[in-house]
Amino acid sequence: MDESTLKIVVLVKHVPDAQFDRHLSGPDSRTDRSESILSELDEYALEAALQLSEARGGEAAGNRVIALTMGPAGAANAVKKSLQIGAGEGVHLSDEALAGSDAAATSLALAAAIRHLGEVDLVLTGMASTDGETSLVPAQLAERLGLPQVTFASTLEVKDGTVTARRDGDSHSELIEAPLPALVSVTDQVNEPRYPNFKGIMAAKKKTITTLSLADIGVDAGSVGSAGSWTTVLAAQPRPPREQGVIITDEGDAGIKLADFLAARKLI
Amino acid sequence: MAKILVYIDNPTAELKRSSRELVSLAGALGEAVVASPGPFADSTAAELGARSVSTVYLPDSDALGGYLVGPKAAFLAEAAKASGAAAVLLENSFDGKEIAARLGIKLTAGVITDVVGIDEALTATKSVLAGSYTVQAKVTTPVAVFTVKANSVEISEPAGGSAPGSVTVPVPEATAGAARITGRTEKPASGRPDLGEARVVVAGGRGVDGDFGPVEELADALGGAVGASRAATDAGWIEHSAQIGQTGKTVSPQLYISAGISGAIQQKAGMQTAKVIVAVNKDAESPVFEIADFGVVGDLFQVLPQAAAEIRKRKGQA
Numbered sequence: 001m002d003e004s005t006l007k008i009v010v011l012v013k014h015v016p017d018a019q020f021d022r023h024l025s026g027p028d029s030r031t032d033r034s035e036s037i038l039s040e041l042d043e044y045a046l047e048a049a050l051q052l053s054e055a056r057g058g059e060a061a062g063n064r065v066i067a068l069t070m071g072p073a074g075a076a077n078a079v080k081k082s083l084q085i086g087a088g089e090g091v092h093l094s095d096e097a098l099a100g101s102d103a104a105a106t107s108l109a110l111a112a113a114i115r116h117l118g119e120v121d122l123v124l125t126g127m128a129s130t131d132g133e134t135s136l137v138p139a140q141l142a143e144r145l146g147l148p149q150v151t152f153a154s155t156l157e158v159k160d161g162t163v164t165a166r167r168d169g170d171s172h173s174e175l176i177e178a179p180l181p182a183l184v185s186v187t188d189q190v191n192e193p194r195y196p197n198f199k200g201i202m203a204a205k206k207k208t209i210t211t212l213s214l215a216d217i218g219v220d221a222g223s224v225g226s227a228g229s230w231t232t233v234l235a236a237q238p239r240p241p242r243e244q245g246v247i248i249t250d251e252g253d254a255g256i257k258l259a260d261f262l263a264a265r266k267l268i
Numbered sequence: 269m270a271k272i273l274v275y276i277d278n279p280t281a282e283l284k285r286s287s288r289e290l291v292s293l294a295g296a297l298g299e300a301v302v303a304s305p306g307p308f309a310d311s312t313a314a315e316l317g318a319r320s321v322s323t324v325y326l327p328d329s330d331a332l333g334g335y336l337v338g339p340k341a342a343f344l345a346e347a348a349k350a351s352g353a354a355a356v357l358l359e360n361s362f363d364g365k366e367i368a369a370r371l372g373i374k375l376t377a378g379v380i381t382d383v384v385g386i387d388e389a390l391t392a393t394k395s396v397l398a399g400s401y402t403v404q405a406k407v408t409t410p411v412a413v414f415t416v417k418a419n420s421v422e423i424s425e426p427a428g429g430s431a432p433g434s435v436t437v438p439v440p441e442a443t444a445g446a447a448r449i450t451g452r453t454e455k456p457a458s459g460r461p462d463l464g465e466a467r468v469v470v471a472g473g474r475g476v477d478g479d480f481g482p483v484e485e486l487a488d489a490l491g492g493a494v495g496a497s498r499a500a501t502d503a504g505w506i507e508h509s510a511q512i513g514q515t516g517k518t519v520s521p522q523l524y525i526s527a528g529i530s531g532a533i534q535q536k537a538g539m540q541t542a543k544v545i546v547a548v549n550k551d552a553e554s555p556v557f558e559i560a561d562f563g564v565v566g567d568l569f570q571v572l573p574q575a576a577a578e579i580r581k582r583k584g585q586a
Binding site: 102107142150174187230231238255265267 | 338368372391396404448451548557559561562571578
């Protein structure tokens with residue numbers, strides 16, 4: 001067992017279920033989150049945190065896994081689910097003034113919330129949110145907290161105050177090393193997330209979710225939300241649905257017809 | 269004329285298509301200048317000059333290549349300040365977005381990712397929710413940072429011009445405490461274009477049943493890249509970096525050929541902004557046919573090799 005204990009914050013997010021069609025709504029084109037779930041990609045980050053904690057003796061030995069989310073009342077569902085899966089503590093940053101925050105404003109608020117939690121060894125995130133898809137928040141959070149960032153980790157180890165990860169690219173894979181504290185984002189290759197079981201669901205009922213407001217973490221309402229954002233959406237249009245083209249059934253010459261189609265479109 | 273700064277991460281190699289696109293876009297918006305973590309080869313510098321790049325900003329340290337994002341963003345922030353650029357353009361890769369993210373905080377500059385176009389007023393057009401919406405967005409800070417998707421800008425003809433001048437800027441931050449690259453394993457070169465910026469992508473799914481041969485053959489006949497659905501990468505038939513979709517890469521090629529992929533929303537998310545979509549699947553009920561410009565209900569093991577042979581014949585290669 002590794003001697004040193006870890007205090008890990010996992011960022012979790014409730015997102016519209018990507019299995020269904022998703023929509024923008026309202027005057028400033030915000031994502032409609034009425035049918036939301038814990039982001040699938042965040043489950044890998046939570047699993048990584050739980051494994052690191054368990055390898056060091058878990059909560060009993062003083063390790064802490066804290067699920068942190070930001071958003072309106074519904075966002076707490078992502079934290080609840082995380083507690084059922086195994087996180088020890090939940091924190092929900094919720095304030096009306098946060099609505100409409102872009103990545104810069106979101107990272108400002110999350111950085112303040114993490115500082116509020118005291119010294120942290122690791123901040124773990126998924127590789128992206130499945131809705132905003134900008135992938136900006138983890139890097140901006142690392143910059144605001146002054147942490148090294150190790151992103152898209154497909155393997156992850158923590159030893160002697162150093163985090164080591166493998167990052168797989170198109171033409172090469174790299175080994176990355178960074179000192180703790182650090183921010184790490186993991187891919188869906190890093191582990192197999194566990195499901196909540198009955199015991200976990202019962203145990204979660206006894207765990208508390210701490211709700212924090214902007215005042216609690218010392219953030220001025222004007223520095224977040226639409227007012228504190230550095231980007232603004234001017235207009236949004238649904239993409240015109242793609243129209244179905246020609247569908248043929250192969251009668252032995254479909255490959256030739258495919259080549260004909262490509263030639264007609266000047267693609268060969 | 270406002271300066272537009274382009275970040276080019278691989279100075280020792282020939283310019284990538286995406287770098288040429290960014291330099292073309294910068295030239296259309298203002299005076300193009302470039303920042304790079306190391307000096308360019310002479311031929312590349314000459315090409316940048318011919319593409320009307322006036323100045324190249326370089327760091328005063330040659331150590332940046334050994335680090336991930338942080339120190340590169342710190343250098344780029346200094347280059348942006350030294351040039352007084354109104355906007356910074358980066359490629360829309362994972363690294364590009366992360367450098368952009370940290371740069372944005374350092375410069376107090378708004379960042380817009382997944383950009384497919386920028387007008388003279390620096391209003392960006394981007395697609396969101398996996399291509400289901402098109403959005404016009406603007407940065408409200410004095411400096412703007414954009415990451416631009418490959419294949420979204422026309423490359424302009426080089427106008428001619430002398431090699432750009434260079435300016436050295438200090439890398440301010442100590443690299444201690446940054447994430448370091450301690451090892452690197454090259455994968456065998458496939459000779460195919462990079463998936464993220466390929467103009468043609470041929471992707472295989474569950475229907476290839478472990479054999480990517482026909483997919484690779486058609487990709488090679490078309491000079492394209494090979495992609496895969498999550499089912500195929502999860503089965504271990506092809507490496508994970510080939511995955512297209514919600515949990516993999518998003519591609520917008522001129523031509524996307526889907527073979528043996530049903531086309532669930534997760535997959536569609538990664539490819540529905542392709543200009544032309546072709547689908548080959550045994551199951552006539554596959555959702556992928558709803559968005560295909562040309563679909564074949566048939567056996568990919570018959571259709572793909574026949575198409576590849578015919579294409580090679582028409583190109584005079586067989």
